[in-house]
Every structure is written in structure tokens, then in C-alpha cells.
Amino acid sequence: MQILHFLFVVLMTMRRKNMEVKTSGQLYSKLFYIDTAILCCVVLAMTVFFFTSTRNRFLEQNLKYMGMMSESADSYLKETSDIAEYIHEDLYKSSMELNDALHYLTDGPADYQQYRLDTYFDSKISEYKGIEAFFLDAFQAYQSLSRIMFYSYERGMVTEYTRDGKSYKRFADKVFLKRVESGDLVEENCFFYLKEIRDPINMQVKGCMLLGFESGKFESIRQYYSRAELAVFNDAGTVVFDSNGNYKASEIMEAEDAGTLESFLGAYVEQSQTGRYHTISYLEKRLASAVPMPVILMILLVGLGALALGETFVRYHLKRLEQRLDRILDGMIKVMEGDLKVRIPSNRNGDELDVISSYFNEMCINLEEHINKRYLAEIEQKNAEMAALQSQINPHFLYNTLEAVRMMAICNGDREVGKMLYSLAVTFRAQIKEADVITLAQELHYSKKYIELFEFRYPGQFQMLMECPEEYLQIPVIKFVLQPIIENYFIHGIRMKETDNFIRISVEKEKEEVKIVVEDNGIGMTETELAVKNRELAENFMEKQASIGIANVNRRLKAVYGKGYGIHMEARPGGGLRVILRFRPQEAPAGEGCRDREN
Known part of the structure; x- marks a missing residue:
């Protein structure tokens, strides 16, 4: 691909010197024939490989x-x-x-x-x-x-x-x-x-x-x-x-x-x-390695299908490159004609053409800034005013607004909407206002409210069970450890066509160690996937681009309670998944319980 991009850059330079040449059909044909030859060689090699593998089998x-x-x-x-x-x-x-x-x-x-x-x-x-x-x-x-x-x-x-x-x-x-x-x-x-x-x-x-x-x-x-x-x-x-x-x-x-x-x-x-x-x-x-004729025909048909699919992809990709190159050249022509407001789409593919487009856009911006300083100052002033207005919309304002909407819904007799808004407000407040360490009762309460939101989304499709002995309710735990696990189940685990889904949250204690078990009867994971995931959790591995989820909760547990704690996953007998959170609680924060605090 680097060679293709280099050729396109060379073509762009040639077209800049000779603006009358507006098409890249000649280069397109050359690249098409080269890619087709490469594709044929790859498909042929794959066909020979599969045929040899089939014979050996x-x-x-x-x-x-x-x-x-x-x-x-x-x-x-x-x-x-x-x-x-x-x-x-x-x-x-x-x-x-x-x-x-x-x-x-x-x-x-x-x-x-x-x-x-x-x-x-x-x-x-x-x-x-x-x-x-x-x-x-x-x-x-x-x-x-x-x-x-x-x-x-x-x-x-x-x-x-x-x-x-x-x-x-x-x-x-x-x-x-x-x-x-x-x-x-x-x-x-x-x-x-x-x-x-x-x-x-x-x-x-x-x-x-x-x-x-x-x-x-x-x-x-x-x-x-x-x-x-x-x-x-x-x-x-x-x-x-x-x-x-x-x-x-x-x-x-x-x-x-x-x-x-x-x-x-x-x-x-x-x-x-x-x-x-x-x-x-x-x-x-x-006769030992003879392949039946139907199998040979199937391999050939698969090879031809792969060749046709690859050929379609090559044509589509080269056409896109040709169109992107034409957009860059058209933008240059408009700038030469005095239009500094032209912008070329960039940051879509992350290749050299995007870099050229980005540099071209910056050049146009800089030129326009030098020409329109007065207008730019006025725009910046308006942006400052807008930022000041936006800063007034803080989390407290949003929470109070949700509470006002909820009360209005209840007054109008729509208790289902009021209940849903209450669950949303409690979940939102827990994330922005609670301390970093809360009681287990609070964490279970917020998790229950979070699950209630999914009851509105999947009515009658699952049941929720929570089991926690009363003497464990005041155990301190870092907040926001159950919600990602629950969200992972509803995104990846729930069986949408079934109505017997359930998710169970139970709390156990062994000596000084506390275990929170999140169990479901959903789609689950294979043994290989579980082994890979548990190895990543044990090694505290988390992708930089990953969203907040199981890996993030595991990393927080290990950071707070030590490397010996965290998350372990295992298959549930009968189908589904068991996610086990292990931690050793410290002293509970004073004055915190599972009840909602008033604003």
C-alpha cells in the first residue's frame, strides 16, 4: 500500500505541473493489472495449499x-x-x-x-x-x-x-x-x-x-x-x-x-x-491420497469465488483512491482561483493522502487567518461566550433537571417513566457524586437501579436475583465495579430470542476475602476464549483503546487491593458465565450507607 500511495503522490505532483491532465486512468489500469496478477497468484497458492491439505487429510x-x-x-x-x-x-x-x-x-x-x-x-x-x-x-x-x-x-x-x-x-x-x-x-x-x-x-x-x-x-x-x-x-x-x-x-x-x-x-x-x-x-x-471429484470442484469454486471477491475489492479500493486524488487536485485548483474556504476531507483512512489533505487544509486555514484577522477575533469572542454558557450546565444541574422531569411524570400519572427516570438519576448521581469508596449495600443498590433500566429495554426477557447476607452490607468497596460486568452481560451475553434469561449477583466471604459472583445463563464463552481472557486478567493487560469494562474493573481492583485480587471468569454448569470479583475490604467509610442522599 505504501508503494501505491507513493505512486499516487507522484501522479499528484505531475498533475500540479500540468493541470490540463485531469484523469488518472492510465495509472489506475497499471495498478489494476498488477493487483490482479498478485491476487491470482495468491488465490492459486491458496488453492494449491487447500488441495494439498485435503490430499494429506x-x-x-x-x-x-x-x-x-x-x-x-x-x-x-x-x-x-x-x-x-x-x-x-x-x-x-x-x-x-x-x-x-x-x-x-x-x-x-x-x-x-x-x-x-x-x-x-x-x-x-x-x-x-x-x-x-x-x-x-x-x-x-x-x-x-x-x-x-x-x-x-x-x-x-x-x-x-x-x-x-x-x-x-x-x-x-x-x-x-x-x-x-x-x-x-x-x-x-x-x-x-x-x-x-x-x-x-x-x-x-x-x-x-x-x-x-x-x-x-x-x-x-x-x-x-x-x-x-x-x-x-x-x-x-x-x-x-x-x-x-x-x-x-x-x-x-x-x-x-x-x-x-x-x-x-x-x-x-x-x-x-x-x-x-x-x-x-x-x-x-x-488411491490413498485421491481426492473425490466433488471435493476438487468445491475447492475450485471456492478459489474462483475468492478471486472474484478479491477482484471486486481491488476495483473498489483503486476507485476510491482515484476519487480521493481527484478531490485533492480539485481543491488545489479552487485555491489557485482564490477560494480559501475549500476543505478536503481528511483523517478518514490514516494514510499519506490524508496527511496531504490535512496539510492542505492547514495551509488554507493559515492563509485565511492572515486575511481575516478581524472576523476571526469576533468568532473567538462568540466562542468564549458559548463556552461560558456551556459551563453553567454542570452535573448538579442535570441531576436536578432529571428529578424535576421525574416528579412531573409522576404528577401526570406516568409512573413507569418516573421509575425509569429515577433509576437513571440514581445511576447518574452515583457516578458523579459518591465517594471513591462506598459500602457494598450502596454498590448493590446502584446496580439494581442500573438493571432496572434494562428491564424497560428488555421487558419480560430476564430475571434479576441479588443475594447478600445482611452482615456483609456495610463492607466497604470501591464504587463502579458491578455496573461494567452487568453491562457486559446485556451487550454480549443475553439471549435475545429467549425469555428465561437471568442474572444473579451473590456475595460470599472466605476468611478475610470477599467474593462477588455475577452469574448468568447467557451465551457464555468457549474454553479457549475463557483461557485467553483469564490470562489477560491475571497479567493485568488492558488495551489502550478499550472502553471501560471488565479489564478496567480488574485493573482497579488490583491497584487498590493488591495483585492477588481481581476478576476471574469461568463457565457456568448448564451454560452461561460466572464472573468472580475478589477483594479484601478495608475499613468502611464513615456515615455512608445504601440510601440515596438528598440534594
């Missing part, structure tokens, strides 16, 4: 989802592994069911049935619990358990149990035996855990249980995190689940062993292992 989100998918798949494997372990342990906890299983694995059908009958009669139980009941209970207890196969090493018999309570027997073939030996326990939509069954007396292995679980759960997990791919396979290289299908399990295992899995897949990879099962979650790098 999508990458971070997709990697997070991939990790969550890997955790879910691994959690399912751990859950099924634990279930298989629980079932195996439960079998050993019941001697009847374990013995039934051992006889089923070693005895022929006739001997097994004879064992069951003998056990039933000898134990004199109402219900015999064999291996079928045990497996049926397991199916009912674990919904993810889909199949159970019972394999006898001695008999070579495989018995399969399903959730409907049915069982199917067959002799083990070579393929089955090879899969059991290699641990390749995967079938369509099902994967198994092998649990050997030993005789607890001699610890000989009699057979095994193959506990099968649904592999369709992995498809549900993968669909929830759709961008990433999921592959589950066992140590033998047999696939349990593969959402992609473009890679062989053996190739993935080779790359995993070589430590080149990420480069082989060209993706970000999460891998884990539970027992004999491996989980590979991967997200292709070209």
Missing part, C-alpha cells in the same frame, strides 16, 4: 481406516482363536464329556454305544452328556462357530457336526490327511483351528477337533473400510479371504519374508499374524 484418514480394518480383522482372528481354546479347555473340564470323546475316538460303534449305556446306568443321572451335547452347547454359545469336525487317528473316521444338531461321518481321505498334517485347514467360507485330544492318563493323542469359523466376517469388515484391501491366508499359503484377488498368497508371503511387501504391492501395508493365520491390509498409494 484424505491420506491420513484412509491410513487410519486401513489400520482400523487391520485391527478389526486381527481382532476377529484372535477372538476365534480364543473361542477354539475355550472350547478345548471346556472339554477337559468335564470328565463325562471328555471320556465320551475318548471312547468315541477309539471304540467301534457297538462298543461306544455300550459304554454310553453302562455309564448312564452306573452314574444314575437324569441326562447323559456326551460329545454331541457338548458341541451343541458350543454352537449355541458362539455364533461365529459354523462347523466342528471330530477326527479319530486310530479309526480314521471324520465326524462333522453342524449348527442344526446333525452329524455326518466319513473316512478320512488322503487329501484330508495331507491338509491336517500340513496345517492347511481352510475350506470355502470357513477356516479351522486344530485342537488335539489326549488321554489325560497316559497323554497319548487319540484324535483332534477341527473348529471352523465363518470367513464371511472378513468381507463385512472390508466393506466397512472400502478403500483398503484385505487378505487373510495361513502358513500353507491357502487364502482364507482376499478382497482383491490380483496377487497369489505365495507371492505375498515371499515379499513379506524379503521385506519388500510395500514395493511389491505398491501400497501402504499393515500386517499381523495370529497363530497360523496372516492378515495383510494394504492401500494402494495412488
Whole structure:
């Protein structure tokens, strides 16, 4: 902006030398093109920045989802592994069911049935619990358990149990035996855990249980995190689940062993292992940070909107500068023609053109003073007379006038106006006539009158509560500490569309310290805003240009009572704000109370 102003000043000088040139269109065009180029570069940089940030955000989100998918798949494997372990342990906890299983694995059908009958009669139980009941209970207890196969090493018999309570027997073939030996326990939509069954007396292995679980759960997990791919396979290289299908399990295992899995897949990879099962979650790098087309279009539209808005602002700003320059030049022409009363508006923008305008106005004033000394003396005399008249309107006169207007309103039957004027008069008198230190009763009284003024402004929209024990009323306090807090609530905190607003002022005392709590259920402040405001209050920070308010009251409290006192703000439970004023009272001033003094 300094360069722009310098160029305009140079142009003004040129026009002063050549007054026939009245337009600045050429300079306007140059500055417009330069600003447009800069604006395009800024918008382009912002668009690239937002696009890059969006890509990074999508990458971070997709990697997070991939990790969550890997955790879910691994959690399912751990859950099924634990279930298989629980079932195996439960079998050993019941001697009847374990013995039934051992006889089923070693005895022929006739001997097994004879064992069951003998056990039933000898134990004199109402219900015999064999291996079928045990497996049926397991199916009912674990919904993810889909199949159970019972394999006898001695008999070579495989018995399969399903959730409907049915069982199917067959002799083990070579393929089955090879899969059991290699641990390749995967079938369509099902994967198994092998649990050997030993005789607890001699610890000989009699057979095994193959506990099968649904592999369709992995498809549900993968669909929830759709961008990433999921592959589950066992140590033998047999696939349990593969959402992609473009890679062989053996190739993935080779790359995993070589430590080149990420480069082989060209993706970000999460891998884990539970027992004999491996989980590979991967997200292709070209898709990991891909931004959806609607998001790209939205970024471009926002960029174009920012460019259009910025272009409008540039045109408007340059037009204003051109108009201000023309006003200065027109003023110079009028002075050259002998008109010393011309004035150019200044002190509106605080830039160099305002400085030039101000100097130009001072020059005209000085010239006019030298020419019109007699008239100026007469004007000064009249100004002195006016100042003398104004000095007669003092605060006492204004207060008495308000009191006279109030009495007239009451006499005319308008008690509401009289009440409002009384509250205004009491508030006005408190600010100009009371001592610097008053009693707490007086401060609460004046605050109540001040709040009554807002009752006229916001009728029926809020309630006011004041709570102060009688023994605290004569505590001395510096005046004018509550009114700024109350005013802050009505300016910034009250909810204009609601009628259940309230403001409560209560007084508490802890040892030698007095606390005045101003509490409301208004808009309140965020935790960040409260932290910043409390830090400023603790550091006794107040902007030079700020009006009288919370910071001013805080500074006065610290100046009178010490740095350990002042104002603290906190959020009110249920919404709103609590402003706490802390001070340590000194001796109360003699002869002051909460009643109004007569004039």
C-alpha cells in the first residue's frame, strides 16, 4: 500500500505541473493489472495449499481406516482363536464329556454305544452328556462357530457336526490327511483351528477337533473400510479371504519374508499374524491420497469465488483512491482561483493522502487567518461566550433537571417513566457524586437501579436475583465495579430470542476475602476464549483503546487491593458465565450507607 500511495503522490505532483491532465486512468489500469496478477497468484497458492491439505487429510484418514480394518480383522482372528481354546479347555473340564470323546475316538460303534449305556446306568443321572451335547452347547454359545469336525487317528473316521444338531461321518481321505498334517485347514467360507485330544492318563493323542469359523466376517469388515484391501491366508499359503484377488498368497508371503511387501504391492501395508493365520491390509498409494471429484470442484469454486471477491475489492479500493486524488487536485485548483474556504476531507483512512489533505487544509486555514484577522477575533469572542454558557450546565444541574422531569411524570400519572427516570438519576448521581469508596449495600443498590433500566429495554426477557447476607452490607468497596460486568452481560451475553434469561449477583466471604459472583445463563464463552481472557486478567493487560469494562474493573481492583485480587471468569454448569470479583475490604467509610442522599 505504501508503494501505491507513493505512486499516487507522484501522479499528484505531475498533475500540479500540468493541470490540463485531469484523469488518472492510465495509472489506475497499471495498478489494476498488477493487483490482479498478485491476487491470482495468491488465490492459486491458496488453492494449491487447500488441495494439498485435503490430499494429506484424505491420506491420513484412509491410513487410519486401513489400520482400523487391520485391527478389526486381527481382532476377529484372535477372538476365534480364543473361542477354539475355550472350547478345548471346556472339554477337559468335564470328565463325562471328555471320556465320551475318548471312547468315541477309539471304540467301534457297538462298543461306544455300550459304554454310553453302562455309564448312564452306573452314574444314575437324569441326562447323559456326551460329545454331541457338548458341541451343541458350543454352537449355541458362539455364533461365529459354523462347523466342528471330530477326527479319530486310530479309526480314521471324520465326524462333522453342524449348527442344526446333525452329524455326518466319513473316512478320512488322503487329501484330508495331507491338509491336517500340513496345517492347511481352510475350506470355502470357513477356516479351522486344530485342537488335539489326549488321554489325560497316559497323554497319548487319540484324535483332534477341527473348529471352523465363518470367513464371511472378513468381507463385512472390508466393506466397512472400502478403500483398503484385505487378505487373510495361513502358513500353507491357502487364502482364507482376499478382497482383491490380483496377487497369489505365495507371492505375498515371499515379499513379506524379503521385506519388500510395500514395493511389491505398491501400497501402504499393515500386517499381523495370529497363530497360523496372516492378515495383510494394504492401500494402494495412488488411491490413498485421491481426492473425490466433488471435493476438487468445491475447492475450485471456492478459489474462483475468492478471486472474484478479491477482484471486486481491488476495483473498489483503486476507485476510491482515484476519487480521493481527484478531490485533492480539485481543491488545489479552487485555491489557485482564490477560494480559501475549500476543505478536503481528511483523517478518514490514516494514510499519506490524508496527511496531504490535512496539510492542505492547514495551509488554507493559515492563509485565511492572515486575511481575516478581524472576523476571526469576533468568532473567538462568540466562542468564549458559548463556552461560558456551556459551563453553567454542570452535573448538579442535570441531576436536578432529571428529578424535576421525574416528579412531573409522576404528577401526570406516568409512573413507569418516573421509575425509569429515577433509576437513571440514581445511576447518574452515583457516578458523579459518591465517594471513591462506598459500602457494598450502596454498590448493590446502584446496580439494581442500573438493571432496572434494562428491564424497560428488555421487558419480560430476564430475571434479576441479588443475594447478600445482611452482615456483609456495610463492607466497604470501591464504587463502579458491578455496573461494567452487568453491562457486559446485556451487550454480549443475553439471549435475545429467549425469555428465561437471568442474572444473579451473590456475595460470599472466605476468611478475610470477599467474593462477588455475577452469574448468568447467557451465551457464555468457549474454553479457549475463557483461557485467553483469564490470562489477560491475571497479567493485568488492558488495551489502550478499550472502553471501560471488565479489564478496567480488574485493573482497579488490583491497584487498590493488591495483585492477588481481581476478576476471574469461568463457565457456568448448564451454560452461561460466572464472573468472580475478589477483594479484601478495608475499613468502611464513615456515615455512608445504601440510601440515596438528598440534594
